[in-house]
Amino acid sequence: MTSVDTDRTITLTVNGVPREATVPVRRLLSDALRHDLGLTGTHVGCEHGVCGACTVLVDGDPVRSCLLLAVQVDGHQVTTVEGLARDDHQGGQVLHPVQEAFRECHALQCGFCTPGFLTTIAAGLEKRDNAAELTEDEVDDMVGGNLCRCTGYANIKKAVHHANAAMRDGAR
Amino acid sequence: MTTKLFGEPVRRREDARLIVGKGRYLDDIGHQALAAAFVRSPHAHARITDIDVEPALDVEGLIAIYTYDDLTGPMAEPLPVLIPHPQLTEPRTNYPLARDVVRHVGEAVVMVIATDRYVAEDAAERILVSYEELPVVVGVDAAVEAKAAVHDDVPDNVAARHRQETGDVEPVLAASPHTLSFTQYIERSASMPMEGKGVHAKWDADDRSLRVYTSTQASTSVRAAVAAKLDLSLDRVEVIAPDVGGGFGVKIVHPWPEELLIPMAAIALQAEVKWAEDRREHFISSAHERQQRQDITVGYDDEGRITALDVHVLHDNGAYTPYGIIVPIITATQLVGPYVIPVYRVQVDSVYTNTVIVTPYRGAGRPQACYAMERTMDRIADELGLDRAVVRERNLIQPDQFPYDHQLTFQDGRPVIYDSGDYPGLVDKLKALVGWDEASRLRDDAAARGKHLGIGMALYVEGTGPGPYEGGHVQVLGSGKVLVSTGLTSQGQGHETAFAQIVASELGVPIEDVEVTTGDTRRFGYAVGTFASRAAVMSGNAIALAARGVREKALRIAADVLEVDVADLEIDEGLVQVKGVPGSSIPLRTVAVLSNPLRYAFDEAAKQATQFTTHDDSKPPVAEGDAPGLEHRDYYSPLRSTFASGAHAAIVEIDPATWEIEIVKYAVVHDCGNVVNPMIVEGQVQGGVAQGVGGALYERMVYDSDGQLTNASYMDFLMPYSSEVPDVVIDHQTTPSPLNPLGIKGAGEAGVIPGTAAIASAIEDAVGRRITSMPISPTELYDLVRNPDSEKTAVAAGRAGTGVMA
Numbered sequence: 001m002t003s004v005d006t007d008r009t010i011t012l013t014v015n016g017v018p019r020e021a022t023v024p025v026r027r028l029l030s031d032a033l034r035h036d037l038g039l040t041g042t043h044v045g046c047e048h049g050v051c052g053a054c055t056v057l058v059d060g061d062p063v064r065s066c067l068l069l070a071v072q073v074d075g076h077q078v079t080t081v082e083g084l085a086r087d088d089h090q091g092g093q094v095l096h097p098v099q100e101a102f103r104e105c106h107a108l109q110c111g112f113c114t115p116g117f118l119t120t121i122a123a124g125l126e127k128r129d130n131a132a133e134l135t136e137d138e139v140d141d142m143v144g145g146n147l148c149r150c151t152g153y154a155n156i157k158k159a160v161h162h163a164n165a166a167m168r169d170g171a172r
Numbered sequence: 173m174t175t176k177l178f179g180e181p182v183r184r185r186e187d188a189r190l191i192v193g194k195g196r197y198l199d200d201i202g203h204q205a206l207a208a209a210f211v212r213s214p215h216a217h218a219r220i221t222d223i224d225v226e227p228a229l230d231v232e233g234l235i236a237i238y239t240y241d242d243l244t245g246p247m248a249e250p251l252p253v254l255i256p257h258p259q260l261t262e263p264r265t266n267y268p269l270a271r272d273v274v275r276h277v278g279e280a281v282v283m284v285i286a287t288d289r290y291v292a293e294d295a296a297e298r299i300l301v302s303y304e305e306l307p308v309v310v311g312v313d314a315a316v317e318a319k320a321a322v323h324d325d326v327p328d329n330v331a332a333r334h335r336q337e338t339g340d341v342e343p344v345l346a347a348s349p350h351t352l353s354f355t356q357y358i359e360r361s362a363s364m365p366m367e368g369k370g371v372h373a374k375w376d377a378d379d380r381s382l383r384v385y386t387s388t389q390a391s392t393s394v395r396a397a398v399a400a401k402l403d404l405s406l407d408r409v410e411v412i413a414p415d416v417g418g419g420f421g422v423k424i425v426h427p428w429p430e431e432l433l434i435p436m437a438a439i440a441l442q443a444e445v446k447w448a449e450d451r452r453e454h455f456i457s458s459a460h461e462r463q464q465r466q467d468i469t470v471g472y473d474d475e476g477r478i479t480a481l482d483v484h485v486l487h488d489n490g491a492y493t494p495y496g497i498i499v500p501i502i503t504a505t506q507l508v509g510p511y512v513i514p515v516y517r518v519q520v521d522s523v524y525t526n527t528v529i530v531t532p533y534r535g536a537g538r539p540q541a542c543y544a545m546e547r548t549m550d551r552i553a554d555e556l557g558l559d560r561a562v563v564r565e566r567n568l569i570q571p572d573q574f575p576y577d578h579q580l581t582f583q584d585g586r587p588v589i590y591d592s593g594d595y596p597g598l599v600d601k602l603k604a605l606v607g608w609d610e611a612s613r614l615r616d617d618a619a620a621r622g623k624h625l626g627i628g629m630a631l632y633v634e635g636t637g638p639g640p641y642e643g644g645h646v647q648v649l650g651s652g653k654v655l656v657s658t659g660l661t662s663q664g665q666g667h668e669t670a671f672a673q674i675v676a677s678e679l680g681v682p683i684e685d686v687e688v689t690t691g692d693t694r695r696f697g698y699a700v701g702t703f704a705s706r707a708a709v710m711s712g713n714a715i716a717l718a719a720r721g722v723r724e725k726a727l728r729i730a731a732d733v734l735e736v737d738v739a740d741l742e743i744d745e746g747l748v749q750v751k752g753v754p755g756s757s758i759p760l761r762t763v764a765v766l767s768n769p770l771r772y773a774f775d776e777a778a779k780q781a782t783q784f785t786t787h788d789d790s791k792p793p794v795a796e797g798d799a800p801g802l803e804h805r806d807y808y809s810p811l812r813s814t815f816a817s818g819a820h821a822a823i824v825e826i827d828p829a830t831w832e833i834e835i836v837k838y839a840v841v842h843d844c845g846n847v848v849n850p851m852i853v854e855g856q857v858q859g860g861v862a863q864g865v866g867g868a869l870y871e872r873m874v875y876d877s878d879g880q881l882t883n884a885s886y887m888d889f890l891m892p893y894s895s896e897v898p899d900v901v902i903d904h905q906t907t908p909s910p911l912n913p914l915g916i917k918g919a920g921e922a923g924v925i926p927g928t929a930a931i932a933s934a935i936e937d938a939v940g941r942r943i944t945s946m947p948i949s950p951t952e953l954y955d956l957v958r959n960p961d962s963e964k965t966a967v968a969a970g971r972a973g974t975g976v977m978a
Contacts, residue, residue, distance in 0.1 A: 024290070026290065027290075034199070034200075035203055035288075038203065039193070040193070040196075040197075040199075040200035041192070041193015041194065041195075042193070043197065043366075043367070043417070044199070045366045045367070045451070045886075046451040046885070046886045047450055047451060048451065048885055048886065048887060050885070050886035050887055051366065051886055053366055080193065081191075081192065081193035082192065082193040082194075084192075085192055093192070095191070095192070099191040099192065102187065102191050103183055103184070103187040103188070103191055104183065106183075106184065106851050106852070106854075106855050108187060108190055108191065108664075109418075109664035109665065109666070109855060109856075109859060110365070110366065110367070110415075110416065110417045110418040110663055110664025111186070111187070111190030111191075111195050111415065111417070111664065112195075112197060112365070112366040112367045112417025112418060112664075113366045113417075114190055114191060115193055118191065140894065140895060143894045144893055144894050144895050145893070146893070147366065147886065147891055147893060148366070149364060149365055149366050149418050149420065149859075149863070149891070150366075150418055150664050150855075150859045151855060151858060151859050151862075152858035152859045152860075152861055152862030152863075152897050152900070152923075153862065153893075153894035153897050154858050154897070154899065154900060155855065155858065156894070157894065
């Protein structure tokens, strides 16, 4: 068979946990996360990098996992939606403020695009000084690259403000 | 007293799993499953002359290849016409895999099964299908021209001529003080849920049973279809809709070819098989909607009151008609909107084209209907020099005219009789909300900034909650947990929350104790499906009735053991309580244990219940007409649909340098009767408006003359991002429905319906040129404005010399 079928073993850190996977070199990161590592929270909406549903964080930056090959993240840190919440060390989880905000603001309906929004917005909010006033331009930057067919986006934008306020007030 | 949760903005319970990545959508199921991929037609119309699978056979990991020749029995027959109609004289459906002829790009020809999707696609691309191309029909005008036929035996390309009339329209038109006639077009868009379709099937050889997961809006009907097509007894098939990533109509169609082929392969191969649709497949092989040509003639008097309306619609139904003429019927019957139309005649010719099938997309024929009626109102106002709101007000059905019988027959075969509403109230609220009377000042302000500003409004009435029925089951367990199920499915509308609110309120239990399951045939076998804004109306009421049944039984049992009259009892926070006598009570969970005379003391609840045990040797342990268990199943079957209503207004600003159209204000007044959860209803409206804006300004299916869909990707099909969706201001009005116990009307589709009409009106107002085709892009608007032959509105002529558009 051709070289596309050559398998490679990669090691990466996913949601803080070292993982190893043997994948064909052509395997998309989205498919490797979902099917090889069993992290199905990352969703595939278009497979051509437009909708953003598959967005994960690679070394803290949002990337479209359908536009990366799994072998490209060998040695890197990947955060998926499953890794946004933190362990509360009492057998439970502390949700990321953006996750709380999405629930509070009804920022999701079917929930399929939601993981991509959550990872993108979480990265955006973590990179800014939450005490500084959050401008609509910043919100548009965090929300504007992902497609949602259910909500009409208003409540997603509201959730960004809500999460920023929570982070300013000390959540995370 | 328990807080009544009905009507409260309760936070959604489904979110807990969805925000942490623990939703379970179709492709999240069955990691070990074999994968299917399809070879689909690259031609819009062609005869298959050869299928050569030989080159694929040495692909490592290939399991099986199926073509039409491998289909047997009912699978070798055309797919069902789900909803036959006497006026659908030429119904045609495709085969699960194409037989001889393909009639649109994307039609499935070969199914490949392999160890994973990558391998399946490797094999699929090696399969060589030879075609002899045939003439192609694209667009309604080409269809009626009939130079070529989509189906050989339908030479005029007309599948159906749907006609309704409420009187003799022609003499009334002839006698009308004024008449006007015009033609307008509306383009195709599509539901486009973020999750495409998908099917997973597993045959259990030991149990001789089939379990199918499918991303559907109608799991009970898929079950029946699978059983019939695969020659299985219904009891051997279970179908489950898992978390579904949006539907908006496209997933109500069933059975999709893949919903039959994947189970067929699972049985044949004795293996788990899965297919998850990719985005291109969704564009070219699922369904679209909306394309129509509308020829309208209206008669009216000097005041702008309509005397007669005559409408002829050409409706593009694509290559096949599996869903019958539901969309044409809805356009025909919902066109009349909130208005008194003394005489109405409508004919919708549903025509074949070599394009993807047309089945309901959120709104389902209503956006087109609203576009026809509301643009007619705009024309009358322009001709008479009247305010567009005034013309509408003069034609409205008044609050004292309900129930209002339009003398038409709706999609469910029942009369179009509006149950309740307050349409003048909607218009008053809308005018206040959008600032209708300040528009000319805004126009002047915008002109001073070099912008063209316009305002438009559109009203609609939406038949929601059609029958025939939905059911609900409520069961209280000895643990105190309350299990609720309904057969109808969910695609993000928050049914788990809304139905739990209804049960908590009806039964008097904490909402935390309530668990809701939808769309799982193992739990509830009878259902119709989620479409036509019917879930809250139909399943909501059925579940309320089931909860009332449980309550009645609980009170009867509790009255017996507490030795009081039923009328003296109430249920609050899961406790059956003698009114006004604190301490004299019994937990509902104990009543649940008592309801079953067989009580092995497995748990504390059963032990506690023994203290209440009564023995009456004169009766059998289960009394005649009674049943063990604290549960009740009930159905809601309405006499006819309920009719929700609303009014939208848009203010647009157009930049004459770029002809970019910006919606600077979008106002919604919405009336869906009593509201179960206002947060969810507002969410539905917001999302609907975004789709309405998409349909008005951005989304279209661009078929070339060869029948190739040239924008079959998210790169080229312009679905709105947040930057394209305006802020929406919403006001509510509540006229409860007298038809159902909860007084509710549907809300799911409302937001999308008037978008195209209101935005067309606003753009026309801004530029003073007649808008006759939607959606409209900046380029098209530019071409329209610079074309000296474009028709100017009378209002624009009146404004001559006063603004940039003179």
